[in-house]
Amino acid sequence: ETGVTQSPTHLIKTRGQQVTLRCSSQSGHNTVSWYQQALGQGPQFIFQYYREEENGRGNFPPRFSGLQFPNYSSELNVNALELDDSALYLCAILRQGGNGYTFGSGTRLTVV
Amino acid sequence: AQSVTQLGSHVSVSEGALVLLRCNYSSSVPPYLFWYVQYPNQGLQLLLKYTTGATLVKGINGFEAEFKKSETSFHLTKPSAHMSDAAEYFCAVRGYGGATNKLIFGTGTLLAVQP
Numbered sequence: 482e483t484g485v486t487q488s489p490t491h492l493i494k495t496r497g498q499q500v501t502l503r504c505s506s507q508s509g510h511n512t513v514s515w516y517q518q519a520l521g522q523g524p525q526f527i528f529q530y531y532r533e534e535e536n537g538r539g540n541f542p543p544r545f546s547g548l549q550f551p552n553y554s555s556e557l558n559v560n561a562l563e564l565d566d567s568a569l570y571l572c573a574i575l576r577q578g579g580n581g582y583t584f585g586s587g588t589r590l591t592v593v
Numbered sequence: 594a595q596s597v598t599q600l601g602s603h604v605s606v607s608e609g610a611l612v613l614l615r616c617n618y619s620s621s622v623p624p625y626l627f628w629y630v631q632y633p634n635q636g637l638q639l640l641l642k643y644t645t646g647a648t649l650v651k652g653i654n655g656f657e658a659e660f661k662k663s664e665t666s667f668h669l670t671k672p673s674a675h676m677s678d679a680a681e682y683f684c685a686v687r688g689y690g691g692a693t694n695k696l697i698f699g700t701g702t703l704l705a706v707q708p
Contacts, residue, residue: 487636514695523683523698524637537695571636575694581627582696586636 484508487572487585494592498562502588504572505554512575513555514582515547519568530555559590567592595620595686599699607707612656612671614702616684619665625687626667627696628658632680640682643667654678679706 484507494500504513512531516524526539530549544560553574559566569589573582600615618624625644629637641652648660658669667684681703685696 485636512694516696521701523685523700524696526688526695526697529695539695573637573696581639581642583639584629584636589634 485572485574485583485585487570487588489588490586491589492591494562494590496562496564496592499558499560500562500590502557502559502570502572502590503554504556504574504585505552506574506583508553508576510553510574510576513549514573514575515555515557516571516573517541517566517568518571518587519565524571527557562592564592566590595624595688595697597684597686597697597699599682599684599702601702602700603703603705605705605707606674608676609673612669612674612678612704614669614682614684614704616658616667616669616699617665618667618684618686620686620689622689626658626660627685627687628652628656628667628669629683629685629698630680631683631701637683640669674704674706676706676708679704 486505488503514529515527518524527541529537533549546558548556569587571587572585596619598617627642628640640656641650643650643660651657656671681701683701684699688695
C-alpha cells in the first residue's frame with residue numbers, strides 16, 4: 482500500500498472521446514505529477530502541479546490538462562482521445578521534505 | 594539536460610546468482626538518481642535513491658547501487674537473486690530547470706530469474 486490511490490484501474494474509451502483520471506493521497510503533499518507509460522517504455526512526464534498550479538509540463542499537447550485540489554486529490558483530463566493515448570497513466574506525489582516520489586498503481590487506458 | 598540510459602532491455606539470471614542492472618546518466622548538475630521496480634500491472638515502487646553523501650546506497654529487498662561520478666553510472670546490484678525479483682526495473686534522474694522536479698526515466702530492464 483503506497484498511500485496513493487488511482488481510479489479507475491482500467492478504462493476503455495473510443496477515439497475522440499474525453500477521459501478523466503483521478504488520483505488521491507492519504508497524507509499531505511504539495512506536489513503531484515502525472516506520467517504516461519506506453520507499453521514497453523519508461524514513464525514520460527506529462528505535467529506537475531504545485532499548490533494547485535501547473536508548474537512544469539513535458540512534451541504533451543494542451544489536450545492533456547490537469548487539476549489539483551486542496552484535499553490532496555488530482556485529476557488528469559485528456560480530450561479528443563487518440564489511439565496513441567493508450568497507455569498506463571501514473572500519478573506520483575512528492576511528500577513534504579522528501580526527495581523521492583510515491584507512485585500510485587496507475588490507470589490502464591485503452592483507446593479503440 | 595538530463596538523460597538516463599539503461600543497458601540491456603532484458604537480463605536473465607539464475608536464482609541465487611548476482612544481479613547487475615546497468616544505468617548511465619547524463620546531467621549538467623549534480624544528479625539525484627533513483628531506481629524503481631515495477632511488477633506486472635502495478636505502479637512503480639522506489640528501491641533506492643542517491644541524493645548526496647555516501648555513494649553506496651542500500652535499498653529495499655537487498656538491492657544496492659553505487660554512484661560513480663567518474664563513470665556517470667548508477668548500477669543496481671543484488672548479491673543473490675530470488676524468484677520474487679522478477680520484474681521491470683527503471684533508473685531515473687531528477688530533472689532540473691524551471692519549477693519542476695520531474696523524473697526522467699530510462700527505458701527499463703526486464704529481469705527474469707530462472708529456477
